[in-house]
Amino acid sequence: MLADLLAALSFQAGYNTRIVLIGAVLLGTAAGLVGTFTLLRGRALVSDALGHATLPGVVLAFIAGSALGLSSRNLPLLLAGAAASGALAVWLVHLLSHHTRLTEDTAIAAVLGSSFGLGVVLLSVAQRLPTGGQAGLGTFILGQTAGMTEGEVWTMAGLAALAILASVALFKEFRLICFDPDFARGIGWPVQRLDLLLLALVVVVTVAGLQTVGLVLVVAFLVIPPVAARFWSDRLDRILLLAGLFGGVSGAVGAALSAALPGLPTGAVIVLVAGTLFLLSLLFAPRRGVVATLLRQGSMGFRLAVVKALSDRRRGPAAPVSGTVALWLRARGLTTRDGALTPRGEAAAERADRNLALWERLTRTDPNAIPDTALWGIDDATRVLPQATLARLREGTAR
Amino acid sequence: MTLLDFLQLDLPAGLTAVLASSLCAMLGNFLVLRRQALVGDAISHAVLPGIVVGFVLAGSRDTVTVMLGATAAAALAAVLIEAVRRLGRVEAAASMGVVFTVMFAGGVVLIEQAAAHAVDLDADCVLYGQLEDVLWLAPTGLASLLDPAALAELPRELVTLAAMNLAVGLLIALFWKELRITSFDPALASAIGIPAGLFHYGLVLLLALAAVASFEAVGSILVVAMLACPAAAARMLTDRYGRQFALSLAIGTGSGLLGYTLAGPLLLLLGMDWSLNAAGMIAVVAGAVLVLAVLFGPHHGVLAKRRARRMAGAV
Structure with missing residues (x-):
């Protein structure tokens, strides 16, 4: 046949x-x-x-x-x-x-x-x-x-x-x-x-x-x-x-x-x-397929977990993180063997925390301004948001 | 035509056709009111692979296995249609068009494969049904209508359809108010806590069972016609929910009776020795009733609207 x-x-x-x-x-x-x-x-x-x-x-x-x-x-x-x-x-x-x-x-x-x-x-x-x-x-x-x-x-x-x-x-x-x-x-x-x-x-x-x-x-x-x-x-x-x-x-x-x-x-x-x-x-x-969508969602979830783990350390007693996230942080040289932040880790955590705070603020004050294409909490807010939106956000933070 | 011919041939076949028509006409109301007439089209095609697999697994036309297979296929179709609509971001109709045609084509290929293994099923039967195979050989005279031994030999299709009519009628009576609200105002339904989604999937399930119960006798196309035409005709005749249901049931049953009579017995009475396809004739009669309702419906009919416009113009 x-x-x-x-x-x-x-x-x-x-x-x-x-x-x-x-x-x-x-x-x-x-x-x-x-x-x-x-x-x-x-x-x-x-x-x-x-x-x-x-x-x-x-x-x-x-x-x-x-x-x-x-x-x-x-x-x-x-x-x-x-x-x-x-x-x-x-x-x-x-x-x-x-x-x-x-x-x-x-x-x-x-x-x-x-x-x-x-x-x-x-x-x-x-x-x-x-x-x-x-x-x-x-x-x-x-x-x-x-x-x-x-x-x-x-x-x-x-x-x-x-x-x-x-x-x-x-x-x-x-x-x-x-x-x-x-x-x-x-x-x-x-x-x-x-x-x-x-x-x-x-x-x-x-x-x-x-x-x-x-x-x-x-x-x-x-x-x-x-x-x-x-x-x-x-x-x-x-x-x-x-x-x-x-x-x-x-x-x-x-x-x-x-x-x-x-x-x-x-x-x-x-x-x-x-x-x-x-x-x-x-x-x-490539973009709309089931595999691509799942991969994208999976990787976004992971990257957000990394951001949250870093920012948590600056906000108080560190919450426990999942094994893969901990491995990732160590592999990137952001934490030491016992889980404490390295100097590079400190800097990354500060950046992540500041960025995350901007996104959280945007969600509270003006959720409609979140662009469809941006990755929430992951993308650098100062780059992907329009200047006017950023100015409004910063004003709020200063006050 | 002798009495015995009538009891053995026309009574079972005619009754089967009428019961299939009334069953579809009852369910069709909820499709037409929800603007989901094409869901009926989709489900009646998509159950085919499930039917064939059920046939092959059971090795015969065992009703329960076939119905389980069809139900599984309908559930799969419902899930796939939703998935394609969401992931592909296409309208529901296009998503249905993809899913039901592929499943139907798969069913046709399965049938051809199964036919090679001597399973008694073919594509023609699926499309046109085999009403002429619905026979009741037990009766010997009018007395047999009350004879339990003879009644036990009633054709399987007839018994299944009668049971389905009863079950669907009971379910509709039981959930009469909920069906009304979910059909006319789904937003209100979910606001007052009626699970509209549950009713939708319940309807899909009943459609699948009705499609299986009917298709062997009358074919899948008559199912599509009887789901749409009687309910659409009733919609042209009334605005009231109760009347819509009653009219649709009456039109469905009447079309079944008239169509069957026109196709066979009438020709015989006129002295012709041949018959027409009864399932097709029933669909034609139901379509003709719809045309009449569209033209002459009291308020929504084309002529009534034209008259109303002319009167408004005169004033």
């Missing part, structure tokens, strides 16, 4: 797997980019309703195609049906959440559930058709790349490339409506039309992804890479780059894994790969 996977990833597993891989990379990149904008615009789960709601459109298109005597799997027709019913669902969610007392979450859940229900009913109708062959529709639900024809792959790749190009071309416009829609409106930009355009791109990505990730899990492709990228940076251009990369890698590895393990639905595999990338980001991202 590992050999199959490597062969697929290194483009040596045959022509069909190769083009599926290219298509999956493009699709993942498109989903990462478009998903980032929808996430920042607060629309992350609208695409869940959209994805599920493509089912009735696909099945209706299939039934219509059969009635017209077209071949059982006319892809453009099926995708057009999917796009139409997906767009209708987005419009319904908008109507329900903006023009009634219902909230957006209720609107999404209601539209998602009942439109998928309609799709399932229509599927049971399609099963009765004399043309049969509705087996091909099942793969749209959880995704299956194994049976894709070359034409289908190029359709997916083309739609994904279109979404990538549009995201790049409209970068500035989308950035503004994500971060400051009021300002955008103020300078006369058509915010509502840009919002619609963004939703249209979500429709394009969803439709392109129907065969690969499937309609149930397409929302994951639009949400997980951007949320993972969010851990690494606060800058939109970097988030976009990383989200596109995460999406592309998930698509590639997922498609390759699914080629090696044909029994598994491709959508589930892709989502698990994206989930792994997400987990790695959650744990190991």
Whole structure:
């Protein structure tokens, strides 16, 4: 299996797997980019309703195609049906959440559930058709790349490339409506039309992804890479780059894994790969990751304990200190073997105590003035606090 | 359709569908009022890996093990959603989107693996349910409805759902006032000492159990639809808490009954020899009721508001 996977990833597993891989990379990149904008615009789960709601459109298109005597799997027709019913669902969610007392979450859940229900009913109708062959529709639900024809792959790749190009071309416009829609409106930009355009791109990505990730899990492709990228940076251009990369890698590895393990639905595999990338980001991202946060908190706790131990000695009878703190003080040459302060220790203790007193005073008198980025009690207050705040503090001390 | 067919096929399947609908409709109220309808979506997907693990461990569809597995999965999902929201500093919806899709995908892969080991479960069953498998073969006639020996053979799904309906109904009656305050005004609730967090996690737990009890018969998507649609429709019809609950329960039960009838028995009566997917049809009926409520609701409906605006304009 590992050999199959490597062969697929290194483009040596045959022509069909190769083009599926290219298509999956493009699709993942498109989903990462478009998903980032929808996430920042607060629309992350609208695409869940959209994805599920493509089912009735696909099945209706299939039934219509059969009635017209077209071949059982006319892809453009099926995708057009999917796009139409997906767009209708987005419009319904908008109507329900903006023009009634219902909230957006209720609107999404209601539209998602009942439109998928309609799709399932229509599927049971399609099963009765004399043309049969509705087996091909099942793969749209959880995704299956194994049976894709070359034409289908190029359709997916083309739609994904279109979404990538549009995201790049409209970068500035989308950035503004994500971060400051009021300002955008103020300078006369058509915010509502840009919002619609963004939703249209979500429709394009969803439709392109129907065969690969499937309609149930397409929302994951639009949400997980951007949320993972969010851990690494606060800058939109970097988030976009990383989200596109995460999406592309998930698509590639997922498609390759699914080629090696044909029994598994491709959508589930892709989502698990994206989930792994997400987990790695959650744990190991440099500033926001769990490991970095724990390390920072641990080291801050220790440094504060050192400061307090030093300052305690100047304030009266020394309180007992923990073993690690005592070891640290000795190793730095601040205390002697029996725990008394050395001359250097005296000087350090005096500095620490004066600094700590400033911080404590600030907390008592003006806690709102404590800067978010400063390390309380550890950083030199005279350096990190603004001059005005310091002057106020000193005035208080003198009085 | 003979009487025996009805007793053996339609009665158990229809009753199961109706009970799943009423169970979800009851719980859905508290989600809709708390603006947490998507929590229902998230939990009903996230329980899947727990269900599969429960299946595999028990080696069969043993209800207790499966429910324990699902409860553990729901608890894990609730913790993960909160952790991702805090650590990632993203909105709750996005955090849910990450957690439930990954857990659902994990469940699907587990199912495929388990299916290779001849476990009787597949992805289709999870999505659409298998209402047609809910059979009661014991009855021989109307008298069987009172025969303890026959009643003991009632399908497991039906019994579980009936028990869940009873338990959820009792719990809601018991905590009626607390649920009202925590739903409408969580700030007030914590001010007067009602643990709003405890109620939230209690609700998540009940959702997980309801999702498991329902999914085998009607599938996870019907669960999502029935958690949202009846309660949303009731919200369009009334402002009163008691009426909201009663209406939602009535709409849920009615949609279950009507949807099931439209999907199968009605077609049979009309002389057709095929049926539609009943779970899907119930979701469609519930959605249609919501549309009607949105249009014609007495005060909050679209038409009523338009009329009120026109009258205000005339004055």
